[in-house]
Amino acid sequence: MANEVDAARIARYHPPSGMASPRFSGVSSFMRLPVLAPAEAPGRIDIGLIGIPFDGATTNRPGARLGPRGVRDASTGTRALNAATGVPPYDLAACADLGDVCVNPIDVAATASRIEAFYTPLAEAGIVPLSVGGDHFVTYPVLRALGRRRPVGLVHIDAHSDTDDGQYDGSRLTHGTPFRRAIEDGVLDPKRTIQIGLRGSVDAADELDWARGQGVRIVPMDTVMVRGLPEIVAEARTVVGDGPTYLSFDIDALDPAYAPGTGTPEMGGFTSREALFLVRALGGLDFVGADLVEVAPPLDPSGITALAGATLVFEILCLLAQAVATRRGG
Amino acid sequence: MANEVDAARIARYHPPSGMASPRFSGVSSFMRLPVLAPAEAPGRIDIGLIGIPFDGATTNRPGARLGPRGVRDASTGTRALNAATGVPPYDLAACADLGDVCVNPIDVAATASRIEAFYTPLAEAGIVPLSVGGDHFVTYPVLRALGRRRPVGLVHIDAHSDTDDGQYDGSRLTHGTPFRRAIEDGVLDPKRTIQIGLRGSVDAADELDWARGQGVRIVPMDTVMVRGLPEIVAEARTVVGDGPTYLSFDIDALDPAYAPGTGTPEMGGFTSREALFLVRALGGLDFVGADLVEVAPPLDPSGITALAGATLVFEILCLLAQAVATRRGG
Amino acid sequence: MANEVDAARIARYHPPSGMASPRFSGVSSFMRLPVLAPAEAPGRIDIGLIGIPFDGATTNRPGARLGPRGVRDASTGTRALNAATGVPPYDLAACADLGDVCVNPIDVAATASRIEAFYTPLAEAGIVPLSVGGDHFVTYPVLRALGRRRPVGLVHIDAHSDTDDGQYDGSRLTHGTPFRRAIEDGVLDPKRTIQIGLRGSVDAADELDWARGQGVRIVPMDTVMVRGLPEIVAEARTVVGDGPTYLSFDIDALDPAYAPGTGTPEMGGFTSREALFLVRALGGLDFVGADLVEVAPPLDPSGITALAGATLVFEILCLLAQAVATRRGG
Amino acid sequence: MANEVDAARIARYHPPSGMASPRFSGVSSFMRLPVLAPAEAPGRIDIGLIGIPFDGATTNRPGARLGPRGVRDASTGTRALNAATGVPPYDLAACADLGDVCVNPIDVAATASRIEAFYTPLAEAGIVPLSVGGDHFVTYPVLRALGRRRPVGLVHIDAHSDTDDGQYDGSRLTHGTPFRRAIEDGVLDPKRTIQIGLRGSVDAADELDWARGQGVRIVPMDTVMVRGLPEIVAEARTVVGDGPTYLSFDIDALDPAYAPGTGTPEMGGFTSREALFLVRALGGLDFVGADLVEVAPPLDPSGITALAGATLVFEILCLLAQAVATRRGG
């Protein structure tokens, strides 16, 4: 799919095989990929994996600031080829670990600026970011960087809508508000946005009215169960269409049995097989970025949440690599 | 649904919103509800949430005495409205945390008396109890208080039948015997009793014969799988009919993946979505009380068992609030 | 099914009931069965439960050497009768705990010899071994003992194929190679071998080609989902036919939510109910041995992995006892 | 020590004995004390125990926002009389649990205002606050409330000085800066301040120069070891003298073996016996408030950190009760 120059470039960023060196060995980078300074990325890589170790916008249990570390460690167990879909991501796109954004753990607004400043040059250079949070607030400044020229569409998989207006007498930058802020800023297209898997008790009957009023398509878990995942995926593909699209996966979309290590778990979520089905079924969309957020390792002594996060990052990476290859080839 | 006087009364017992004060803050009461002394409950509230921190009748691994504490902590994450069913429990019924029964951890019989003495005046005052165990033995004295005038029907969701006659050369008050004792005492109507989800290896082929002989309807997990939950729920509704009914949910009905923190886990149980479906589908029955038992926090470092317990308590609370509103309005 | 002499012999090996002595009491043997020295087994018992506490062939996270200890502890919770299938294993076959193979934790080859030497006289005496690992390498020497006269068929339930040729520049005895070695040695019949539940990313697209070339039937998890478990089980029965068959169950076939305590967990595995269905549906095959491997207790603070392992060992024991009774009676 | 009126008032706030009702039962308040709304406290109680569930100023691992919940649960195990010192705190002073400050988890400045607003009327009413954090930042607004009329002295037991000027390009309100801010604001008297137990690696050789320049007495752990605790305590008594004094105890003063559940543990800290000695030896000082901070329960699955925190809160409560009784009597 790549020409010779690209192929040579891409081959430089192949992770080592666990058949040669053990998967638990070496400095833990995402997928055992080379670590590259962001400034060196343009021209060299297609996809940048980036940690955003920030949970300062969390209104419930904290710990997601340790998510990038946990996911990096768990991700070293993934291998080179997606056996289920046949996608060989590292043959399609040059990928590297670009390290973490330097956040300010006690200042939401300052961190938002730092994140946006980190992603903007990458976006300018056409590098596709795959981020690991951190709490869900971090998606907002990423969208500001990616959607500044044209608002992106969104497939949002989550137990919560995260379209609140504010909390605690006016705090408007929390992990419950990122998508509202992004819509208000014009970097996210609400009519090309779908939210899948919402569930749990709510504070008020009208709390999703604003989002729905903007045109956001909301599919609660109950609806998913009734209609079935294939139909929901088809609807998602219709909603986002063929425009540039972002994928945001909150690990709390999974049931607590599958992902206990997250700040606001909600009983009754997706199983791991459903989550894998859902992500894989999105193949072929024009993804320009993605994230996996809310993994909080201290809340899960068994480590399966970071493992699920890392596996989903690998699956999403396959989607992004396909999109990169398609755009390159198309 | 409530008249003005009731509405004003009910409004006094509304939990604070997590949008104003964080859900992890404050003294942990069930659902963040006001704490009321039992003696002050009559005339003020409709539903009393009560802890019974007793596991002295446990024949397997202990720890359920810490269940009320664990469930209280986890329950502060539930919100005001059941998004799946649309039920706003705190608008339908005045609810309060009535604290814990003062049990004697080393004396089963004494504790049985204390529990019965705690619940009898509440029952007399028409207050609907929603209890959190504790091991499953505690259901027996509660049923003695509720069924003393008229035996109640029962929807019993559990991995075990708990209708043994005794254990260890004659101990007749264990967490394996409550429903047999209740039937013998005439406070539980076996013909209006259904047990759902039984599974695991058994000691003898005839150990459920007594219960079946009394007319109890027993639906093992295998049968649930074959016939499907909707059909089982329909049967449950038929079995208990429109008489006064009690709901007893043993957390070990869930699979160990969903509820590792319980004394006698059995592989192959309900998923969380099935459990939610099952409880929600019981809406409209004439519930006069309910309990959630066998959450043993020390056996689950991830805390998902207490979370599942708290979520189910919220769902059951919605059922009870509906029943209260129906009886008030009818 | 057994004649009087057999019945008397078998009755000597019945575990005590938890109704008389608590299940958590006593020295922990498998299923609370009597402990017998291997040399005393011939003529006395039909099925020997054996621990193989070896994880020295593990290329990922270790800990399975503590599997036999963990499974023994958890197994004391199983009871005398399989309520789902009606099989009373201890009435069909005399079973005992034969202790652990004395392994050399730092020497794979020496341990292979020790295992083979342990199992060979048992096989000669017609005692059916049910082993608890240890990592999956241990199956290889067991197969060498069982298949030396006639290669056995295999139902292999696992997330991984374990038919690699080698790793790390030529190490050919790892937990990723046992079935290749067994086929090469002529003790495993590849045409009567089926592998069910494979999933996860892979190192290379052709890594299963050798096994497929030998005639091994491979059913990845995705195929299981599409075709459904009943169809897969039917195929398994066809593949192994009515010849002598071995059952090897790697606990990582389960999803990490159900079995977090294993060295190489892969997201998207079987649920516990599926695993139980799968094992139970194999009833009636001519099993001559079985194992349950890769339970690593230190990686699971909740203990549900050892519980799942112990429950599956009980279910498999029922299969073996049926096979023993059938062979005796036939 | 108290006159009749006081004695009667005080007697109303006595926790129930564990000899009558089990210590694990009931809604968990600090020391099982009555829960009182802050507005009702003036005139009724002498000492208010208050939770401040805020860790939004944490620059390292979070989790201390769950400290008040964890310490409340663990504190129910303390009893009525300090056997080591003979102090019966609940006979000397009326104590109650005043609940938690309603913090804003994502806004340090807003939370500082809320804390100060919570404590100011209590300070005006002469109620002595004993607070449970939360991260160490929370001490700063408490000192603003207590020291507004006259700067207080301070005994500060901690692994860290917490007198930084700022972090991350100018964030001046972090858990590393509270005492610098308090000194700058004139609510803490640096010349009556002593810091005990500092240790661990540091960023720069001069990072304590500012504090020392202000007159703060700093006693690193190494010095404690050389000179011995009795001598250090004597020095502390000299430093703070007989003026109004605050005691701030950061749980990370303890060694990680004794308090693993804290965000910034430092090897080489106090043992539990040393900590108890240190606190007890401060008896007789004119304490006007105190706190225990940085207990982060999610980081300690064994719960010993919350236990240590609760025990130290009890010991400190004895100091405060003595001071209250002395001031009343004097």
Place this chain on the structure above:
Amino acid sequence: MANEVDAARIARYHPPSGMASPRFSGVSSFMRLPVLAPAEAPGRIDIGLIGIPFDGATTNRPGARLGPRGVRDASTGTRALNAATGVPPYDLAACADLGDVCVNPIDVAATASRIEAFYTPLAEAGIVPLSVGGDHFVTYPVLRALGRRRPVGLVHIDAHSDTDDGQYDGSRLTHGTPFRRAIEDGVLDPKRTIQIGLRGSVDAADELDWARGQGVRIVPMDTVMVRGLPEIVAEARTVVGDGPTYLSFDIDALDPAYAPGTGTPEMGGFTSREALFLVRALGGLDFVGADLVEVAPPLDPSGITALAGATLVFEILCLLAQAVATRRGG
């Protein structure tokens, strides 16, 4: 030290070396010793290690019923020779694991009878019991068996005195009362009894008056610290003199850092080195039995409590073996 006949007998009960078979392998018996039915013990062994898996008298957090299992598992790591004292216990006395007493987990009185019935024939046969609890109540029926002919003296190492009269309106058989009951029954000589390490808050100033009035020597932890362990040990030796003596070690004598897994931990306890010193320094007393109680494995995910328990059991075994050898030789 033993004659030839004894030497041959003793040699039959030697645990296997970890140099030959790994310490984590095999069915876990105490110290890897042979398992013997109690009825077979007389004439064969000198010391019987016995589990008493009962925590039904626990008034605080449960879990000690799993103590024997946990200590057995951990004890397989001990070796043949006490390097510190030079004592080779298995050369001095024939030791075996006699399994567990068959307790009734929900009936204190019935269990007391069963324990006494288990120990009485052993005592009659001159077999020295070394028991592993279970909660501390179990010491009472053991003392009834050992002291029936002549009251024993006692070295009691514990955070609590356990000489309460009763709890919860008259329950007289709890883990807080064993020594009072034993003194009342005349099986424990209070004047030859010393309690070491008491600490923590207490319910009332006079709660130790009864014990002191009986002549019990009580040494709180504070006194230990002031006077030093050597002096306390000397006093213990004087108190018990050269009569038959029992040693009862409650694991909560250790600080929670060293033994987090116990039901009623108290901050400020012994370090492991102090505990080892204390036990070793008691060598030469005429011990006729001993126990180690209150290890509750579910409360300690790291396992160090069971390790400490197992190590102390080994050290105590050395004391008992010495006493056996002395009595045999003397």
Place this chain on the structure above:
Amino acid sequence: MANEVDAARIARYHPPSGMASPRFSGVSSFMRLPVLAPAEAPGRIDIGLIGIPFDGATTNRPGARLGPRGVRDASTGTRALNAATGVPPYDLAACADLGDVCVNPIDVAATASRIEAFYTPLAEAGIVPLSVGGDHFVTYPVLRALGRRRPVGLVHIDAHSDTDDGQYDGSRLTHGTPFRRAIEDGVLDPKRTIQIGLRGSVDAADELDWARGQGVRIVPMDTVMVRGLPEIVAEARTVVGDGPTYLSFDIDALDPAYAPGTGTPEMGGFTSREALFLVRALGGLDFVGADLVEVAPPLDPSGITALAGATLVFEILCLLAQAVATRRGG
């Protein structure tokens, strides 16, 4: 201390400050140091931190292969200056993380070769290695590389002597034999070797005779307690003298309370303050290499073992940096 050229070179390898970027952020390298390929190290750095993720020679509980990962994560909390000793390691020597040796987890001999091959060119280039294990076997091949020209002296801090000859019928390469092998190979000078902190039960009275016979100085923990650490340190300095010396620190030298996460914990070990004292007191010796081994993160859910390991690595790094500076300057 360094000339201008050296100073400039050294300054390139300074870890970032936690005051600028949070300590939990970024790819986790040892001490947040730059990661350098070993081939690039010569001429650039003075000290190389190296992980050896191998536990294939472990005869007890495994897990140390995850030690380098755990220590890297924990080490990011250390800062630039040793406050206790005043040593600024990164100003004295250029330090980098050289990644992990590519081990073969299932082959001890092959791994030994790989380790030796990794260290030999570093040793030739004069780069001082500071290794993180892995089990203690890994020290042997490191010593082969360092001592090939001249045998080194050794300060060995450990609970075990690790001078066995073999185990399991002749396995001579285990984590119990490295120092015997090194002495036999002539790369370790037994007369300049001291072992400190040995304790625990032993297999045989003569098991240290070989080591003592070679001239190794052995100081059991009991001796340390009697004589005091200062005297032991003085002896250690005398034993090793001013020749090239290696420091090997097994984390199980610490008491299990301080380091639960290790494969063979022994009750009664060093406290963290003693360990810090011991390491710091060795300052000024001519260290040519060092290691910290046996941290097994899966065995410690609280993480304090990795924290202790990381802190000790920092302290040892200070010793090495001093030695480097001294050699450069001398």
